[in-house]
Amino acid sequence: MTFLKSLASSKGDISSITAPPFILSGTSLVEYSRFWGEMPSMFVAPSMIIDQEERMLAVVRWFIATLKGSYTSRNEALGSEKKPLNPFLGELFVGKWETEDEGTTVLVSEQVSHHPPVTGYAVYNDVYGVELQGYNGQKASFASMSLNVRQVGHALLYLKKFDEYYYITLPSLHIEGLFYGAPYVELEQSTSITASNGFKASFEYSGKGYFSGKKNTFKAKVYRPNETDYAYTISGQWSGKSMIASKEKKKNESLFYDASEHKVEPLILKPIEEQSEYESRRAWDKVAKAVEIVDYDTIHVEKSKIENEQRELRKQEEEAGIEWERRYFEQVKDDGPLKEVAELAGVEPDDLVWRFKRDKFEASVDKIE
Numbered sequence: 001m002t003f004l005k006s007l008a009s010s011k012g013d014i015s016s017i018t019a020p021p022f023i024l025s026g027t028s029l030v031e032y033s034r035f036w037g038e039m040p041s042m043f044v045a046p047s048m049i050i051d052q053e054e055r056m057l058a059v060v061r062w063f064i065a066t067l068k069g070s071y072t073s074r075n076e077a078l079g080s081e082k083k084p085l086n087p088f089l090g091e092l093f094v095g096k097w098e099t100e101d102e103g104t105t106v107l108v109s110e111q112v113s114h115h116p117p118v119t120g121y122a123v124y125n126d127v128y129g130v131e132l133q134g135y136n137g138q139k140a141s142f143a144s145m146s147l148n149v150r151q152v153g154h155a156l157l158y159l160k161k162f163d164e165y166y167y168i169t170l171p172s173l174h175i176e177g178l179f180y181g182a183p184y185v186e187l188e189q190s191t192s193i194t195a196s197n198g199f200k201a202s203f204e205y206s207g208k209g210y211f212s213g214k215k216n217t218f219k220a221k222v223y224r225p226n227e228t229d230y231a232y233t234i235s236g237q238w239s240g241k242s243m244i245a246s247k248e249k250k251k252n253e254s255l256f257y258d259a260s261e262h263k264v265e266p267l268i269l270k271p272i273e274e275q276s277e278y279e280s281r282r283a284w285d286k287v288a289k290a291v292e293i294v295d296y297d298t299i300h301v302e303k304s305k306i307e308n309e310q311r312e313l314r315k316q317e318e319e320a321g322i323e324w325e326r327r328y329f330e331q332v333k334d335d336g337p338l339k340e341v342a343e344l345a346g347v348e349p350d351d352l353v354w355r356f357k358r359d360k361f362e363a364s365v366d367k368i369e
């Protein structure tokens, strides 16, 4: 009950939720950007498809594939959704996937704001010329025993071969099962993917019993450039199977994606002792180990050390009249391609957006060889 009350008073900032230790995870939220890239073959697939329409469908398929990892993996592994560690400003998470057919796919994720929490991320594969970058923050509210989370930010996918951008909006979600002590994420409302070539896809999400009796359901419509009527519908479970039907051949439904047939590739990280002190796994090592053995005192002591150090740093910066310099992301006024594609999507992107400084990252000690 104390925990539920603290949720109710969290006033929009998920970092201010005080969760009891048994609901704490030893993983920092800065790691969650990994879910965008953990299926490298699907991530690079659109770059090999010449036909625009098929390419759009491949982007949609990859996007659907990222949802299972993003929103159900902790629930499957840990039995229920836990509260991630609240990243400190400047916290970094760097890794790579090495796969036989796709070569190296790199992940860089950095906490660019602490209050409110915002994470900047980039995932790229140079063999296929595919780059995703974006940023992500959350605004939370508590109503009817449910924690509701609206995501701010977006993701922007770039396919070098076609000089094409895909503007991706992020789903709202809520946490169900809180009262029973078994929290899990359910997506809600709608998102979209808008391509600079004019193709669009809109997605609607729902939980148990709305579209069907099943959890994690969605319905998507894919539109050709300059057409108001959709060309395809895709529907099913984003964590399971979905089917596609073309409007022209109405009854001809076929399998679009089956999550059970695709495996997640292991993310390679530097060994902890080779990581910089601001890298997530190294910085939170003692807390994570204490979470694992359920040592509440150590969790508290080690978390407080990090929080106090951060408070002290902010104080020093304030006194010196300087602001923390982000390592590999910078906040810039809306850039060209984003503006164009956002206009097509009919949305106003944030005035200032976080963008990846790839050159700086590649010249740094944090680059993963």
Ligand code: HC3
Residues within 6 Å of the ligand: 014, 017, 019, 023, 029, 032, 033, 035, 070, 071, 081, 082, 083, 084, 136, 138, 147, 149, 151, 175, 178, 183, 185
């Ligand atoms: C809401 C959430 C933190 C935010 C997580 C985000 C939106 C982060 C960006 C990723 O790309 C996608 C993503 C997946 C899961 C989201 C988390 C689920 C639970 C967590 C809450 C802050 C935890 C609240 C604690 C408790 C016990 C109620 O689960």
